[in-house]
Amino acid sequence: EDQVTQSPEALRLQEGESSSLNCSYTVSGLRGLFWYRQDPGKGPEFLFTLYSAGEEKEKERLKATLTKKESFLHITAPKPEDSATYLCAVRTMDSSYKLIFGSGTRLLVRP
Amino acid sequence: DGGITQSPKYLFRKEGQNVTLSCEQNLNHDAMYWYRQDPGQGLRLIYYSQIVNDFQKGDIAEGYSVSREKKESFPLTVTSAQKNPTAFYLCASSIDGANTGELFFGEGSRLTVL
Numbered sequence: 001e002d003q004v005t006q007s008p009e010a011l012r013l014q015e016g017e018s019s020s021l022n023c024s025y026t027v028s029g030l031r032g033l034f035w036y037r038q039d040p041g042k043g044p045e046f047l048f049t050l051y052s053a054g055e056e057k058e059k060e061r062l063k064a065t066l067t068k069k070e071s072f073l074h075i076t077a078p079k080p081e082d083s084a085t086y087l088c089a090v091r092t093m094d095s096s097y098k099l100i101f102g103s104g105t106r107l108l109v110r111p
Numbered sequence: 112d113g114g115i116t117q118s119p120k121y122l123f124r125k126e127g128q129n130v131t132l133s134c135e136q137n138l139n140h141d142a143m144y145w146y147r148q149d150p151g152q153g154l155r156l157i158y159y160s161q162i163v164n165d166f167q168k169g170d171i172a173e174g175y176s177v178s179r180e181k182k183e184s185f186p187l188t189v190t191s192a193q194k195n196p197t198a199f200y201l202c203a204s205s206i207d208g209a210n211t212g213e214l215f216f217g218e219g220s221r222l223t224v225l
Contacts, residue, residue, distance in 0.1 A: 004153065009151075032212045033212075034212040034213070041218075041221075042218055042219065043115075043117075043201050043216030043217050043218050043219050044154075044201070044214075044216050045216070046213045046214065046215070049212055049213065087153070087154070089153075089154075089212065091212050097142070097159055097161065097167075098156055098159070098169065098170075099154075099156075099212055099214070100153070101146075101153035101154040101155075102153050103151055103153045104153070
């Protein structure tokens, strides 16, 4: 069964304290891996697409990387406005229309 | 501004009632989706539509129904057959249904069963 697991469930950081969020996946064949940011009470907002192992994407303080089994979302020198839930999703070869989402990592950055 | 509009933002339902959640997009996207989000769980797909007048069941379609009569609109009806409807419902769209994981989401509708 295709599965996406995110860790940790929750993460508290001090402003400026860099860290990484993990998304591990077990799928029959990966067509793409996607990161989203979700603020409380809002819909998710698209961040990155990764297609193949070794690929990296960056946006401001965020960098997403991909291996054959997992993806990392690195947050460098985070600010309080980076506080949100970060969702990982995959699209598989078997069901190109559907995204399989992980349960997310709740990030809190304290000033 | 282009985007997805969901309404209502909050909705309360009595046992045995059907309710309809509205979703409208002006992005000219072909594909539209309904997801359900429960605390501690990932988003789960209820229904999706790749084109007008066509839609398919997702993983948790039981107790829900949809229609896609216009490209811009994809309403979701939560019927009385849905045993645990209290949840956060998210509508999304994408340029097409097969080649992109970049979904544009609305702000969600929170349904509470009294």
